[in-house]
Amino acid sequence: MTQLSDRIQALAPSATLAMSQLSGELKAQGIDVINMSVGEPDFFTPDHIKQAACQAVADNFSFYSPVPGYLSLRKAISNKLKQENGLDYAPEQIVVGNGAKHSLCNAVMALVNPGDEVIIPTPAWVSYVQMVNLAGGKNVLVPATLDQNFKITPEQLEAAITERTRLIILCSPSNPTGSIYNRDELQALAAVLARHPQVMIIADEIYEHINYVGRHESLAQFAEIADRVAIINGVSKAYAMTGYRIGFVAAPLWLAKAITKLQGQYTSGASSIAQKAAEAAYAASQDCVEQMRQAFERRRDLIVGLMKEIPGMRVNVPDGAFYLFPEVSAFFGKRTGEYVINDANDLAMYLLREAHVATVAGDAFCAPGYIRLSYATSDDNIREAVRRIAEALARLQ
Ligand code: PMP
Ligand code: GLU
Numbered sequence: 001m002t003q004l005s006d007r008i009q010a011l012a013p014s015a016t017l018a019m020s021q022l023s024g025e026l027k028a029q030g031i032d033v034i035n036m037s038v039g040e041p042d043f044f045t046p047d048h049i050k051q052a053a054c055q056a057v058a059d060n061f062s063f064y065s066p067v068p069g070y071l072s073l074r075k076a077i078s079n080k081l082k083q084e085n086g087l088d089y090a091p092e093q094i095v096v097g098n099g100a101k102h103s104l105c106n107a108v109m110a111l112v113n114p115g116d117e118v119i120i121p122t123p124a125w126v127s128y129v130q131m132v133n134l135a136g137g138k139n140v141l142v143p144a145t146l147d148q149n150f151k152i153t154p155e156q157l158e159a160a161i162t163e164r165t166r167l168i169i170l171c172s173p174s175n176p177t178g179s180i181y182n183r184d185e186l187q188a189l190a191a192v193l194a195r196h197p198q199v200m201i202i203a204d205e206i207y208e209h210i211n212y213v214g215r216h217e218s219l220a221q222f223a224e225i226a227d228r229v230a231i232i233n234g235v236s237k238a239y240a241m242t243g244y245r246i247g248f249v250a251a252p253l254w255l256a257k258a259i260t261k262l263q264g265q266y267t268s269g270a271s272s273i274a275q276k277a278a279e280a281a282y283a284a285s286q287d288c289v290e291q292m293r294q295a296f297e298r299r300r301d302l303i304v305g306l307m308k309e310i311p312g313m314r315v316n317v318p319d320g321a322f323y324l325f326p327e328v329s330a331f332f333g334k335r336t337g338e339y340v341i342n343d344a345n346d347l348a349m350y351l352l353r354e355a356h357v358a359t360v361a362g363d364a365f366c367a368p369g370y371i372r373l374s375y376a377t378s379d380d381n382i383r384e385a386v387r388r389i390a391e392a393l394a395r396l397q
Contacts, residue, residue, distance in 0.1 A: 007134060010133055011130055011133065011134065012130055014126055014127065014130075015126050015360055015361070015363075015364030016037060016038050016039065016126055016360055016364065017038065019037035019038070019348070019352075019358055019359070019360050020035060020037045020038035020358065022352065022358070023035045023037055023352065023358035026352070026356070031356055032356055033352070033356045033357070033358055034356065034357045034358070034377070034381050034384060034385040034388070035358045035377070036357060036358055036359055036373040036374045036375065036377065036381075036385055037358040037359060037360050037372075037374065038374065039175060039321075039322060039323060039374040039376060040236070040237075040240075040242040040374075040376060041237060041240040041242070041292060041322075041376050042376050042377050042378065043240040043292055043295075044240065045239065045240050045241050045244070045277075046239065046240070046281075046288040048280060048284050048285075048288075049239060049241065049277050049280050049281050049284075050277070051280075052276055052277045052279065052280030052281075053244075053273050053274070053276065053277035055276070056272065056273045056275075056276035056277065057273055061272040061273055061275075061276050062272065063272065064268060064269060064272075065268075065269035065270070065272045065275055066269055067095075067260050067263050067264045067268060067269050068094065068095040068096060068256070068259075068260045068263070068269070069094070069095065069096025069248070069269060069270060069275055070096075070269075070272075070275050070276075070279070071091055072279055073096055073275050073276075073278055073279040073282075074091035074092075074094045074096065074248075075091050076278075076279050076282040076283045077089075077091075077094050077096075077248055077250070077282060078090060078091050078094060079282070079283075080282045081231075081250060084208075084216070085216065085218050085220070085221070086221065087218060087220050087221065087231075087250075089231075089250040090253075092253060092256065093250055093251060093252065093253050093256045094248055094249070094250050094256065095248060095249050095251075095256050095259045095260050095263065096246060096247070096248045096269070096270050096275060096278075097246075097247050097248065097249065097259075097263065097267070097270055098245045098246070098247070098267060098270045098271070099234060099236060099242075099245040099246065099247045100204070100206045100232050100233065100234040100236060100247030100248075101127060101247065102245075102247060102267070102270075103232050103234065103247040103248055103249040103259075104127070104128075104131065104169075104202065104204065104232045104247075104249075105127075105131050105134075106249065106259045106262055106263060107202055107230045107232065107249050107251070107255070107259060108131045108132060108134075108135050108137075108167070108169075108202070109131075109134070109135055109262060110255060110258040110259050110262055111135075111166060111167050111200050111230075111255070112132060112135035112136070112137040112166055112167060113135075113136070113137070113166070114135075114136030114137070115136065115137070115138060115164070116135075116136075116137045116138065116164060116165075116166035116167070117137070117138050117140045117162060117164045117165045117166060118132045118137045118138065118139055118140065118165075118166060118167045118168070118169065119140045119142060119157070119160050119161070119165060119167070119168040119169070119199075120132070120139055120140065120141055120142070120168075120169050120366070121141075121142045121143075121144055121151075121152040121168075121170060121171075122141045122142065122143050122144065122365065122366040122367055123144070123150060123174070123176050123177050123325060123362065123365040123366060123367035123370065124141075124169070124171065124176075124365055124366055125171055125174075125175045125176065125204070125365065126364045126365060128169050128171075129141075129366065137166070137167070138164075140160050140165070141366055142156050142157065142160045143366075143367070144156075144179075146314060146316055146325075146327050146370075149179055149316060150174065150177035150179040150316070150325070151179050151181055151185060152189075153188075154188040154189055154191065154192045157189055157192045157193075158192050161192070161196050161199060163198065165196065165198065165199050166198065166199065166200060167199065167200045167201070167202065168193070168199060168200075168201050168202070169202045169204065170189070170201065170202070170203055170204065170219060171204040171206075171207075172186075172203070172204075172205070172207075172217075172219075173207035173208070173210060173211055173319065173320030173321040174207070174320075174321060175206075175207065175321055175323060176323050176325050176360075176362075176365045176367075176370075176372040177316075177318060177321075177323065177325045178300075178318020178319060178320055178321040178322075178323050178324065178325065179318065179319060179320075180211060180213060180217075180319040180320045181217070182213075182217065183217045186217055186218075186219055186221075186222070187222060189219070190219060190222035190224060190225050191224070193225050193228070194222075194224035194225055197228070199228070200228050200229075200230070200255075201219060201225060201228050201229045201230070202229075202230050202232060203218060203219040203220060203229055203230070203231050203232065204232045205218060205231055205232060205233045206232060206233055206234055206236065206237055206247070207237055207320055207321040208233060208238065209237070209238040209289050209293060210237060210238070210292075210293055210296050210320050210321050210322060211293070211319070211320040212293075212296075212297045212300060212318075212319055212320055213319045213320070218231065219231075220250075227252050228252070229251075230249050230250070230251035230252075230255055231249065231250040231251070232247065232248075232249055233247065233248060233250070234246055234247030234248055234278075235247075235277075235278045235281050235282075238281075238289050238292075239278075239281040239288065239289065240292060241274075241277065241278070241281065244271070244274040244277055244278065245270065245271060245274060246270055246271075246274050246275060246277075246278040296322050296375075296376065298379075299322070299375045299376075299377075299379060299382055300317075300318060300322070300324075300375060302375075302379055302382050302383070303324055303373070303375045303382050303386065304317050304318075304324065306382070306383065306386040307324060307326060307373075307386055307389075309390070310386070310389065310390045310393060312328070312330035312331055312393065313326045313327075313328065313330075313393075314326055314327035314328075314330070315327075322374055322375050322376040323372050323373065323374055323375070324372070324373045324375060325362070325365075325367075325370050325371075325372050325373075326370060326371060326373075327369055327370050328344060328347055328362075328369065328370060328371050329369040331347055331393060331396055332347075332369075334396035334397055335396065335397060336395045336396050336397060339354070339396075341396060343361070343363070343368060344361035344362045344363055344368055344369060344370060344371050345361040345363055347361070347371060348360060348361040348371055350392065351371075351389060351392060354392045354395075355385075355388035355389050355391065355392035356388060357385045357388050357389055359371045359372060359373050360372045373385075
């Protein structure tokens with residue numbers, strides 16, 4: 001008999017982190033693995049942000065911060081939302097958490113009752129479904145295929161909404177597909193949501209700055225739904241600060257207060273040092289963000305060009321984030337030696353063991369038939385990884 005709760009037994013481990021761990025273990029055995037599994041910028045945190053962290057240590061920012069975060073950081077975020085996104089959020093509407101993942105989970109926990117339906121357009125980032133499960137909610141998956149550029153239509157959204165729908169979680173730019181909803185597409189979704197006032201909206205905008213098609217468009221810009229939108233964002237991706245663990249939610253005041261209450265019992269305020277570093281990230285020059293964005297765009301072009309050459313691989317051109325999500329079902333049913341490829345999990349394992357390239361199977365993103373590659377790595381790694389993948393796939397019969 002296990003002593004673990006039903007809740008924890010029903011929870012799946014994070015496949016992105018699991019694959020990255022496995023690749024780390026192989027590396028430790030001396031195998032030259034190229035890790036394209038976990039999604040994090042390969043850049044170091046910019047110097048001025050690191051200096052702010054050091055300064056915070058020197059200045060004795062060693063005490064508990066207020067639960068929702070330092071006012072100075074929340075002011076900096078409020079300014080960012082105004083200047084970059086044209087959105088009005090007072091510092092009281094912003095709650096800083098231990099990374100966007102934590103902020104997202106806080107919002108889900110604050111909104112979802114057992115049995116509530118939560119709409120998740122798929123492919124979707126690994127953690128959404130599991131967070132909804134933790135809250136006892138019911139996932140309603142709305143699939144979007146590569147042929148629709150991985151974006152759901154207003155008709156699909158309308159058809160998925162019932163009177164039990166409590167929440168939708170929309171990610172744009174998307175992990176794992178890199179797709180971006182343009183303003184018109186968002187407006188059309190907002191028009192549907194406007195007709196269903198019982199539905200709250202989480203807009204996961206963590207990849208806001210990794211955009212190759214222009215200005216970021218937020219779902220919160222549409223007045224008809226703005227008072228039901230919780231924006232999730234943070235410093236992890238834009239400023240190469242994944243380990244600092246700072247994210248935030250910007251939400252209606254009642255929700256920000258509820259999330260603060262939850263955080264006050266569960267984690268307290270986020271790391272004081274990391275908060276000061278995040279403040280510098282938002283308040284200082286944004287040149288570093290643009291430099292990294294340009295590097296990601298160049299790598300996007302490189303990997304798309306190379307992957308398109310592989311027979312059987314179906315690839316679209318992602319508009320943002322740093323992921324490629326090719327359709328790989330052409331390889332299912334093939335074999336070589338001891339390997340039989342029945343699904344994307346088999347393929348990801350085969351590529352790890354034989355090509356020494358770590359990817360993540362689409363199943364983890366509720367999209368069997370695909371694999372995800374993170375191209376937040378050097379041009380040389382991208383070239384070598386695709387060469388190895390092509391060679392390993394050519395051996396399958
Ligand atoms: N949302 C998405 C879509 C992500 O890809 C990530 C990255 N892990 C997060 C949220 C969480 O970001 P953080 O590292 O700030 O917790
Ligand atoms: N968001 C990243 C990814 O999808 C980090 C891993 C995680 O938090 O699951 O790979």
